[in-house]
Amino acid sequence: MDDLLIRGATVVDGTGGEPRIVDVAVRDGRISAVEVRRTEAASRQVDGTGRILAPGFIDIHTHSDFTLPLNPLAEAKIRQGVTTEVVGNCGFSVAPALPGKAELLAHYLSASAPWLPFIETDFATYMAAWPAIAVNTVMQVGHNTLRLMAMGMESRSPSDSELLHMQEMLAEALEAGALGMSSGLFTPPGLYAEPEEIRALGRVLKQWGGRYSSHIRDESHMVNDAVAEAIEIGASCGIHVQIAHLKLSGIDSWGGSEHLLGVVNAARMRGVDVHCDQYPYDTASNPLRFLMPPWIHEGGMDAMLTRLADPYQRARIRQKLAEVGFTNFGRLESWADIRIANSPTAQAGKTIDDLAREHGQDPLDVACDLIIADRGATRILVRSMSEDDVKAILADPLVMVGSDGPCVAPYGITGQGKPHPRLYGTFPRVLGHYARDLDLLSLPQAIHKMTGGAAAALGLVDRGTITVGNAADLVLFDPERIADRASFDDPHQYPQGIDMVVVNGVVVIEGEEHTGALPGRLLRRHGTILV
């Protein structure tokens, strides 16, 4: 007997194919039947009439390793229909943390993971200790974390032994089942790495069947070069490349999406295994300190704080800002485009412009003083993209959907501040705002980006489509009602229109409420396959 039978829903199966009205049955955590009229009995039957039934959404780019241990219910994600989260992105991972270096890592990640306790651990132990949570997890090891462990915040190439150390730590993570390695080449210490260092690690990925994802070196003036660098790593190492949160940041780069997408598609045509992802907003989020020029960070936190207090260094920063705008974000329309998300000292929701007016101070001085006051822990939102580029990127078939956010909840420790609404709204926003309301893409195309397309990019073989034998990760939603409700002013809002979410055959969301179930699995890579 089946455990669950969803009858009469319009099934959009994740392949990109046309919707069809069929019954879908679940047994022992797997999809046991997809039939026009299922006659076999089931312990539980759900009427799906008028609803869309899709595979559970795969959030291909997240930072939920910073929060899922604190919120195992995975509230902000599961309520969007997300059933699998890929963590360890942008070069940041919580492991390995070598003996004596857990605090170093905690300080390094303070603006991203302010609430997580850090402990000394190797990657295999970290994976083994991953708690029971509501969603499936896919792990990557971060290059910035590896570099921090091997050589701190040194602004130079690694010695042979330091490189070997990074390769060994990477191999250990891959042996434990990590999907691959992420890089964060715009953020120190990752930005100190020459392409050859990444290639040397890429060869280890190739050996194990691991994959490479990259927060590329630049997303503004040099974005074309940065995309080319990521593609070259994939081509020369023979590995899959995932270009994270593809965007054109800063006024001077706006309008470049057609060219950029052309470059990625051309690489794909010549056989490079490359995909991209995107969060569907014109605003980014980052630690405030990473808007400052790279040289500020050399040598670590105390060196940075000393430089920021130095009037000569501030003058240098001011000059750099006048020339090219903010590091990685380019030129913005005004300081009002930078807004506090979370900060130990400044009020969330205020812009740097607001604070400058209130204090009668220059905005750059406000920013530098803020970084000094909280030792770099302030996180901000930056409105830096054009909506036309956001739409063009979303419409491209090579682009998947990733929130770039940690999983939070409106209550408890993760409910603080005014984080990016993408944490709560990414997937319903694509389905409601962009697919239904703006008709930018069809519902099967939109769903494919979040399911079958993402699974293919990850090598995930038994999820992402509604197929007999696949794991039963499912989302049932109302196509007329589905919408994001989180805004920049009021971000801690769950979306609407999602009736039921099933993970590994277990109902986690029902009637827009959480059942408390924690059926998520830690997925491990075996060769090039993830299960």
Ligand SMILES: [Zn+2]
């Ligand atoms: Zn990133």
